[in-house]
Amino acid sequence: MAKKMRDKDILKAIQRKSHQNKQAYLFLLPWLIGFIIFTIGPFFYTVYLSFYEVESTGLGWVTTFVGMDNYFMALFRNLYYLPALIDFIVLEITYVPAVVIASFIIGILLNRDIKFRSGFRTIFFLPVIVLSGSVMDKLIETGGTRLSDFSENIIFQMLMNYNRSAARGLLNLFENFTMVLWFTGIPVILFINGLQKINTQLYEAAKIDGATTWQILWKITVPIIKPTALIVAIFTIVQIGMYSINPIYEIIKAAMYNFGAGLGLASAYTWIYTLVVLFFVGIALLLLGTKEKAETVKLSSIQRLNFEQIKAKRDSVSKEVNNESN
Amino acid sequence: MKAIKRFLDKISNLYAKIKHNQRKIGRITTQVIIYALLITISYVFLFPLLSMISLSFMSPTDVINPEVDWIPAKLYFGNFGAAIRVLDLFKTLFNSIWFSGTLAIAQTIVSALTGYAFARYNFRFKRLLFALILVSFIVPVPIILIPRIMMIVSVQDATGMSLIGTVVPQLVMGLFGQGVNSAILILIFYNFFKMIPNVLFEAAKIDGANAYQQFWHITIRMSLSTIVVVFLFSFVWNWNETYVTEILVRNNVHLMPTQLGLFETLFFQRPVDIPGQDNTALLSEAYKMAATLLTMIPLFIIYFAAQKQFVEGIEKTGITGE
Numbered sequence: 001m002a003k004k005m006r007d008k009d010i011l012k013a014i015q016r017k018s019h020q021n022k023q024a025y026l027f028l029l030p031w032l033i034g035f036i037i038f039t040i041g042p043f044f045y046t047v048y049l050s051f052y053e054v055e056s057t058g059l060g061w062v063t064t065f066v067g068m069d070n071y072f073m074a075l076f077r078n079l080y081y082l083p084a085l086i087d088f089i090v091l092e093i094t095y096v097p098a099v100v101i102a103s104f105i106i107g108i109l110l111n112r113d114i115k116f117r118s119g120f121r122t123i124f125f126l127p128v129i130v131l132s133g134s135v136m137d138k139l140i141e142t143g144g145t146r147l148s149d150f151s152e153n154i155i156f157q158m159l160m161n162y163n164r165s166a167a168r169g170l171l172n173l174f175e176n177f178t179m180v181l182w183f184t185g186i187p188v189i190l191f192i193n194g195l196q197k198i199n200t201q202l203y204e205a206a207k208i209d210g211a212t213t214w215q216i217l218w219k220i221t222v223p224i225i226k227p228t229a230l231i232v233a234i235f236t237i238v239q240i241g242m243y244s245i246n247p248i249y250e251i252i253k254a255a256m257y258n259f260g261a262g263l264g265l266a267s268a269y270t271w272i273y274t275l276v277v278l279f280f281v282g283i284a285l286l287l288l289g290t291k292e293k294a295e296t297v298k299l300s301s302i303q304r305l306n307f308e309q310i311k312a313k314r315d316s317v318s319k320e321v322n323n324e325s326n
Numbered sequence: 327m328k329a330i331k332r333f334l335d336k337i338s339n340l341y342a343k344i345k346h347n348q349r350k351i352g353r354i355t356t357q358v359i360i361y362a363l364l365i366t367i368s369y370v371f372l373f374p375l376l377s378m379i380s381l382s383f384m385s386p387t388d389v390i391n392p393e394v395d396w397i398p399a400k401l402y403f404g405n406f407g408a409a410i411r412v413l414d415l416f417k418t419l420f421n422s423i424w425f426s427g428t429l430a431i432a433q434t435i436v437s438a439l440t441g442y443a444f445a446r447y448n449f450r451f452k453r454l455l456f457a458l459i460l461v462s463f464i465v466p467v468p469i470i471l472i473p474r475i476m477m478i479v480s481v482q483d484a485t486g487m488s489l490i491g492t493v494v495p496q497l498v499m500g501l502f503g504q505g506v507n508s509a510i511l512i513l514i515f516y517n518f519f520k521m522i523p524n525v526l527f528e529a530a531k532i533d534g535a536n537a538y539q540q541f542w543h544i545t546i547r548m549s550l551s552t553i554v555v556v557f558l559f560s561f562v563w564n565w566n567e568t569y570v571t572e573i574l575v576r577n578n579v580h581l582m583p584t585q586l587g588l589f590e591t592l593f594f595q596r597p598v599d600i601p602g603q604d605n606t607a608l609l610s611e612a613y614k615m616a617a618t619l620l621t622m623i624p625l626f627i628i629y630f631a632a633q634k635q636f637v638e639g640i641e642k643t644g645i646t647g648e
Contacts, residue, residue, distance in 0.1 A: 023537045024447035028455070031440040031512070034502025039462050042473035049472065060483060061476055106367060109360055122633050123368045126375075129629040129636065130622045132566035134587035138618045139374045142381065142611045181371050189640040234464060241466055242569060249569075252468050256475065256573055263472055270468040277466050 050267040063264070070268035081269065084247040085276065090169035091246065092237060092280050095180060098173055099236045100229055103184035107191030108221075121188075128185035137244055140176075179245060187232040194228035195221070230288035237280045241273075248273055382406070382616035389612050405616035412592050413585050413617055419624065422565060422582040425493055430560035432500035433511060437556060438549075440503055441515025442541055446527070463509035467569060474499070475573070491578030496570065506563040506570075511556050513643040518552040519545060555639040558632055562625060582621045589617055 025032070050070050052063040074081050110120060159167040173180065198221065206216050240246060252273065255266035377396075381389070385402035388394045409415070443449075444456060474495070482489045489495055499505050503512070522545060530540050546553070568583050577584060585592065593613065629636065 020447050021449045024443045024449035024452075026537070027439045027443035027447075027541070028449075030436050030501065031503035031508075032455070034436075034499070034504040035458065035462060037477075038474060038499055038502060038504040039465065039470055040458075042470040043465060045473040046469050054476075056479065060480060105363075109364055109367075112360060114357070114360060114364075118634075120364050120368060121637060123371055125633070125637055126371070126629065129562050130625045132583040132586075132621075133568040134583045135566075135618055135622060138586060138589070138614055139378060142378075142615060178370050178374055181367065186640055189637055193641045238464055238466065253569070253573065256468070256472065263476065267469075267472050270466070270472065274466050274469045278464075281464060 046267045047271055049264055050271045052264045054263040054267075056263075066264070070265050071272070073265055074268045074272060078251075081248070081251055084251055085272065086165060087169075087247040088241075088273070089276060090165055091172070092240065092276075094169045094173040095183070095240055096233055096236050096280070096284075098180045099183045099187060100233050102180055103187035103232060104191055104225070104229065106184060106188045107195055108217075110188065111192055111195045121192075124181075124188050125185050127182040131182060133243055136179075136182075140179075140245070176245075183236055183239060186235065190228055190232055190235075191225065194225050198224050226288055230284060233284040233288060234281050237277060237284060241277060378615045378618055381612050382619045384612050386610060386612070389610055405612045406620065408613050409617035409620055412589065412613070413582075413620065414580065415620060418580045418582055418585050421580050423624075425579060425581055426561045426564040428493060429496055429500045429505060429564040430557050432497055433503075433505045433508060433560040433564075434553060434557045436501060436503040437508060437511035437560075438515050438546070438553065440512045442519050442545055444512075444516050445519035445522075446540075446545075459509050459512055462504070463507070471570065471573065478574070490574060491576050493575070493579065495574050496564075505560070506567045507559075510640075510643055511560055514556055514559075514639055515549075515552060517642050518549055522548060551635070552639075552642070554632075555635045555642075558628060558635065559639055562628060565625065582624075586617055586621045589614055 049063070051065060051067060053066045053069075055062045055064075076082075106124060110117060110124075159170065202220050203216060206220060211219070241249070244250065248269070252266065252269050255262055255269055380396050380398065382405050383401050383403075384394065384398040385400060385404065388398045388400075388402070391399075440459075444452065478489050478495045481487075496505065500508075526544055527540055530544055535543065566583060568587065571581065572584060572587075575581070575584075577588065
């Protein structure tokens with residue numbers, strides 16, 4: 001009898017579960033279809049297309065296999081693509097750390113108890129809302145983003161002799177520091193949010209143990225904020241590619257713009273570009289990814305230790321009390 | 327003996343006072359440093375915008391005059407007149423508003439549905455699909471755009487409708503949850519819906535509400551503020567999006583950012599006559615900056631009306647917490 005009941009219950013639970021599945025997927029359906037048709041499918045289809053020549057005829061699209069030709073074309077025969085790719089890599093290497101560090105510093109500054117905090121926050125978030133690609137272009141064109149000229153600086157001249165493209169990347173970074181700051185809009189909010197989640201008791205404990213502000217920053221804040229930094233880094237790596245300061249942007253757009261022919265080549269362009277982006281995402285994961293599980297285990301074991309000690313103490317005290325009463 | 331003790335006390339008192347003052351001074355200096363840093367950073371942030379505003383009020387003589395650096399000798403509004411005519415402002419503004427508005431409505435609806443599914447239900451492959459939402463954010467747009475173009479052209483050829491150059495392709499993407507920054511919008515909804523206590527749904531279920539009623543009467547009615555935030559974000563991002571728009575819409579629908587991008591060309595196509603000058607006015611930086619300022623004004627208005635909501639919206643994504 002009891003067993004029968006249990007079977008019935010399980011059956012009901014399964015039914016409810018599958019019912020829930022159905023409902024959930026009903027809500028999810030538009031996104032899921034879109035994701036398969038418009039995002040993940042095209043992603044792999046572009047990889048496939050990069051080995052083909054794509055032509056638009058009256059009867060539809062015609063693809064012919066050309067092997068690695070598109071890649072040879074992109075990397076060796078096109079005079080502009082490879083230099084632009086290198087410039088893009090330099091851009092990522094210089095901008096992403098700058099954005100992460102700058103937004104972390106701003107986040108720390110804004111996380112303090114200061115006056116006009118919301119005012120500063122409003123200013124720092126402004127670029128996220130008002131900045132479109134063409135607005136940025138216009139501001140760059142008129143030299144509005146250029147703070148000062150460092151090209152005559154002696155340190156820069158020394159670097160220039162040492163390594164040209166690295167020097168140019170750094171020069172670009174310093175001269176257009178405004179651009180770096182403009183990418184910090186969302187990262188700053190994320191960092192503030194992350195900083196506010198840190199338990200203040202940790203700071204107090206460290207202070208009682210005599211840690212300096214500097215030590216607290218490096219030993220407590222930085223390790224805890226690392227996951228946020230990872231998200232910020234990935235966000236920046238992707239976001240920088242979408243503006244015209246990315247040198248490849250124009251090349252890819254031009255290749256895509258006339259889609260009568262050359263979409264195969266455009267696929268090769270974008271696929272190489274995507275590989276570079278994903279490569280940087282991988283590096284960010286390597287540098288900033290944490291072994292979160294190990295840490296939580298450590299923390300909980302410390303807690304358990306504390307509990308055991310407290311329990312032992314309490315037991316001994318109660319024993320003493322008992323003895324006395326006896 | 328007593329005198330010595332009193333003396334020592336006095337010294338230690340003095341020492342404590344000095345120490346206290348030192349600490350006070352230290353605190354004040356850190357405050358000053360923080361403010362100095364913040365103000366410097368704000369200056370760097372705003373520098374291009376300030377120079378844009380100052381340039382856009384300069385008369386042609388002021389632009390050339392090396393003595394005029396920041397403040398124009400006389401407020402001059404001619405640049406705006408020229409920019410309005412070149413941009414064909416009122417029509418363009420209207421276009422941009424309905425264009426971004428339509429896309430934003432589509433995106434908001436689908437993000438709400440998707441976010442609700444993730445927040446409310448436990449279903450198979452939930453974690454995998456959630457990870458895929460985040461993945462969809464990392465994938466660079468150009469790589470998925472080529473097959474999308476091919477699809478659109480194929481549909482165009484098959485049905486004889488002209489889709490390239492209209493809002494339709496992007497609207498379809500939006501309706502299927504693949505618009506600009508859809509992942510962030512979904513995350514905002516997800517995190518808000520997760521906060522709604524489960525008790526409410528259980529009570530509704532006991533009263534016989536079906537899934538649709540639970541979604542509409544409880545969830546949506548409770549989250550009007552979140553809906554507004556998501557809509558505004560989507561509106562602004564669609565407004566600012568130029569990459570996909572330039573390829574799919576071309577210049578068929580005159581939109582603010584694309585018109586601004588074409589400003590130089592348009593300047594010579596749509597003749598401008600400035601009072602006090604020849605009919606062939608020269609293109610100056612001041613016109614460009616005035617046009618840039620004009621395209622930004624609607625966004626400024628939205629931002630200052632809802633700045634708190636914007637910042638909180640990003641905090642609500644909760645991507646830092648997981």
